[in-house]
Amino acid sequence: MYQFFDVENADDLKLLHKSVRANDELENIVEQVQWQIIESFSQRDMQGLTTYEAFFKYESGVNPRDVIKVRLLGYNEDDPEQSEAGLKEAFRRTIAKIASWVIRNYSNPQDVKRIRQSQREVEYSGMVPTWENFPKGWDRLFKNYDARIQPYGI
Numbered sequence: 001m002y003q004f005f006d007v008e009n010a011d012d013l014k015l016l017h018k019s020v021r022a023n024d025e026l027e028n029i030v031e032q033v034q035w036q037i038i039e040s041f042s043q044r045d046m047q048g049l050t051t052y053e054a055f056f057k058y059e060s061g062v063n064p065r066d067v068i069k070v071r072l073l074g075y076n077e078d079d080p081e082q083s084e085a086g087l088k089e090a091f092r093r094t095i096a097k098i099a100s101w102v103i104r105n106y107s108n109p110q111d112v113k114r115i116r117q118s119q120r121e122v123e124y125s126g127m128v129p130t131w132e133n134f135p136k137g138w139d140r141l142f143k144n145y146d147a148r149i150q151p152y153g154i
Contacts, residue, residue, distance in 0.1 A: 003080040004091035015096030020103040033098045043071045071148040090141035
C-alpha cells in the first residue's frame with residue numbers, strides 16, 4: 001500500500017532518521033502512519049453543515065448515506081498515486097518524520113513505568129503509533145491542503 005512513501009526507495013529512505021532506516025518494523029509503521037494521516041483528514045460529505053430539519057431527523061445533523069471523503073485539496077480519491085505533486089511531497093515528508101519519531105521512541109519508557117492497583121500491576125512502555133500522540137505540529141505541511149469542513153451551528 002505504498003502510495004506516498006516506499007521503504008525500498010532510496011530517496012524516501014533519506015528522509016528518515018539514520019537510526020531507523022533498517023528497522024524491522026519500518027514497513028508496518030509507515031503503512032499505519034499513512035493510514036492514520038488519511039483517516040485524520042477524512043470526513044463525511046457536508047459534515048458539520050446542518051439544517052434545522054436534518055438536525056432533528058438524524059439527531060447529529062449528519063446524513064448516514066453521505067460518503068466519507070478525504071478532505072485534502074489535490075487528493076485523488078480514485079487513484080491516490082495521481083494526487084497533486086505538492087500533496088504527495090507533504091505526505092512523504094510527514095510520514096518520514098512521524099515514522100522516525102515513532103520508531104525512535106517506541107522502546108522508550110513512558111513517564112509512568114509501573115502502576116499497582118490492589119492485586120493488579122500494569123507496566124507501560126513504548127509509544128503507540130496513533131495520530132493522537134504524534135509529535136506536535138505533525139500536520140504542518142498539510143495546512144495549505146486541508147479542506148475539512150469546520151463544524152458550526154447557530
